[in-house]
Amino acid sequence: MTNSSNYMGMLIDTTQCMGCRGCQVACKQWQELKAEKTTFFGGGGYQNPPDLSADTFTLITFTETEDENGLHWTFAKRSCMHCDEPACASVCPVGALTKEANGAVVYDADKCIGCRYCMLACPWSAPSYQWNSPVPFVRKCTLCNDRLQLGKAPACVSGCPTGALQFGRREDLLNEARARIAKHPDHYVDHIYGEKEAGGTGVIYLSAIPFSELGFPEVPHHKMSQDAEQVMKVIPWWVAGLGAVLTGTYALTERRKRIATETAAAESQAKQTGGEL
Amino acid sequence: MTAQATSIHKGWTFPLTLPRVVMLLLALAGIGVLGWRFAVGLGASTNLRDNFPWGLWIGFDMMTGVALAAGGFTMTFYIEVIGKERFHAFIRPAVLTAFIGYLLAIVGLLGDLGLPWRIYHPIYMWNLHSFMFEVAWCVILYTTVLFIEFLPIPLERFGLQKPLRLVRKIMPVFIVMGIILSTLHQSSLGSLFLMMGHRLHELWWSPIIPVHFLLTAICVGFAMVAFEAILGSWLLKHPLDSKLLGELMRPLPWLLLVTLAVRLGDLAVRGSLFAATEGSLQSWSFLVEMSLGLALPALLLFSRAWRESPGRLFSAVTLVVLGVILNRVNVSMIGMFTPNSTYIPAWSEWVVSVGLVTAGVLAVVFISENMPVHEEHEPQPAH
Structure with a gap:
């Protein structure tokens, strides 16, 4: 059950982020995630760890760009986008991933069979896997669903010192984002990433540079399951139609075979009687 | 059929020639590595990782295994439903291959799933939006159907007449069900990739990818029957009526042509041909x-002389089989490469895959040699 105006989401204003990674630490603490052994420049410049993983649900990406005024850093917090109509939830064969009424896309570890389809279907590759465990589960940001149920904001938002992360009803956040762009059109690109991407996401972004330069993928502006649903609709008709055609053809074939055997039997009998006479 | 039941002696026979010993060792190695994979997890035993979660075991063992089992439904459709009675001898080998193929695909899947002991979950945890859910149900149901279609072989072997008569009576229902389930399963393996438009290369991603999967499956269904019949006649001295086999292959060049045309037409319409x-x-x-998987074999197989010479037919159908394997590998692996994530299977992934294939070959050979799979070609009743 989703209603894009009513559920909770997060506005990430990358122009207000200073890259302190307080959100990363808060996330690790609340989710009780292990530290990762990392190296400097292990990936993407100062970004550390290099990517989301089963032990890193949120990550500040470091992007350096250059314009006439010199070099600029842009920091962006990556995690699960908490889509309106999540691709992961649509593809999971056992319904282990669901969109909660409060906006969180959550994972039921008791249902998962470990097919990892969710990881491939997500255009942001948000779900990660516990590759090194003999009993592995899918891991990703939960929007701190447990904190939400206690009426608290997600840990990363609480840990953000600059207000770059804002938690609230998605509609309010969208209005806030639109207002910021309207107020400072020279400061922001005119694009709220996540407003329309994948049919709308709970996590939305503002940026001073185009999102493609931040390494954000270009995602279609419709729900990810659109093509699959078109094909899915055909299946009952296919089953009924093919079933009818096959049964009909089979019956005709059987009839033809029966007549052929009967004729052959009659002929041989006629021959036999003819021979006896 | 009663004639050949007596032609098989009552004991079990499996002459251990050198190639068979080698295959047995490869199969055992595959099983051993599969066991090790459960102890150490997928990370240590495969080259899979977060940005490449499906590899050889899904792309080859599962996707290709199921495609190569397509002889089961194509032959039951062509011979039983349409009623091409004279090809009857080709049904049992096709059903046997399909049954073994599905069992191996399931073993491969069990190795790949993170939590394989929960494989039964889709039976009572439903998500009707998921093509993986459809795939799971098709595997369960069609493997059951294949078991029933395979049953007459062991029942005849053990001379169990009563159950044999019962199975024969209910067989038409299962043949029709098997064909419907097969078309659903073959196509839905392609439909899985409908959700990967952001990742799969435009030369393979298509809103009608299930149609491409089904068409290639039908082509390889025909090709596998000839491939196995000829190989069996060479290596195992199975009887082979090359003229009859050539006749059975008559639809194949047309099927290849249609498959090629639909594929290129689809790409052209969506403007992706230049990729x-x-x-x-x-x-x-x-x-x-x-070119090598579709166009060339289609061209060759239009010639009747080519179809009726076992050596030449073998070369053409081998191209078809390799072409469909390449297609599944392209869709599931090569087409999924991105600049920062490519994938080459780990040694252990190869060992398991090779082991599964050899185990399958051994199972088919064993059953062929000990059960009534290959009928002597009965003389055609005159029309």
Whole structure:
């Protein structure tokens, strides 16, 4: 059950982020995630760890760009986008991933069979896997669903010192984002990433540079399951139609075979009687 | 059919020739590595990782295994439903291969799933939006159907007449069900990739990818029957009526042509045909798939002389089989490469895959040699 105006989401204003990674630490603490052994420049410049993983649900990406005024850093917090109509939830064969009424896309570890389809279907590759465990589960940001149920904001938002992360009803956040762009059109690109991407996401972004330069993928502006649903609709008709055609053809074939055997039997009998006479 | 039941002696026979010993060792190695994989997890035993979660075990063992089992439904459709009675001898080998193929695909899947002991979950945890859910149900149901279609072989072997008569009576229902389930399963393996438009290369991603999967499955269904019949006649001295086999292959060049036309037409309509000339690994792999896997064998097989000579027919159907394997590998692996994530299977992934294939070959050979699979060609009743 989703209603894009009513559920909770997060506005990430990358122009207000200073890259302190307080959100990363808060996330690790609340989710009780292990530290990762990392190296400097292990990936993407100062970004550390290099990517989301089963032990890193949120990550500040470091992007350096250059314009006439010199070099600029842009920091962006990556995690699960908490889509309106999540691709992961649509593809999971056992319904282990669901969109909660409060906006969180959550994972039921008791249902998962470990097919990892969710990881491939997500255009942001948000779900990660516990590759090194003999009993592995899918891991990703939960929007701190447990904190939400206690009426608290997600840990990363609480840990953000600059207000770059804002938690609230998605509609309010969208209005806030639109207002910021309207107020400072020279400061922001005119694009709220996540407003329309994948049919709308709970996590939305503002940026001073185009999102493609931040390494954000270009995602279609419709729900990810659109093509699959078109094909899915055909299946009952296919089953009924093919079933009818096959049964009909089979019956005709059987009839033809029966007549052929009967004729052959009659002929041989006629021959036999003819021979006896 | 009663004649050949007596032609098989009552004991079990499996002459251990050198190639068979080698295959047995490969199969055992595969099983051993599969066991080790459960102890150490997928990370240590495969080259899979977060940005490449499906590899050889899904792309080859599962996707290709199921495609190569397509002889089961194509032959039951062509011979039983349409009523091409004279080809009857080709049904049992096709059903046997399909049954063994599905069992192996399931073993491969069990190795790949993170939590395989929960494989039964889709039976009572439903998500009707998921093509993986459809795939799971098709595997369960069609493997059951294949078991029933296979049953007459062991029942005849053990001379169990009563159950044999019962199975024969209910067989038409299962043949029809098997064909419907097969078309659903073959196509839905392609439909899985409908959700990967952001990832799969445009030469393979298509809103009608299930149609491409079904068409290639039908082609390889025919090709596998000839491939196995000829190989069996060479290596195992099975009887082979090459004229009859050539006749059975008559639809194949047309099927290949339709498959090629639908594929190229689809790409042309969506304006993706020029991606074939971009000179990337993907574009080359695509060109090989189209030319050597579809166009060339279609061309060869239009010639009747080519179809009726076992050696030449073998070369053409081998191209078809390799072409469909390449297609599944392209869709599930090569087409999924991105600049920062490519994948080459780990040694252990190869060992398991090779082990599963050899185990399958051994199972087919064993059953062929000990059960009534290959009928002597009965003389045609005059019309």
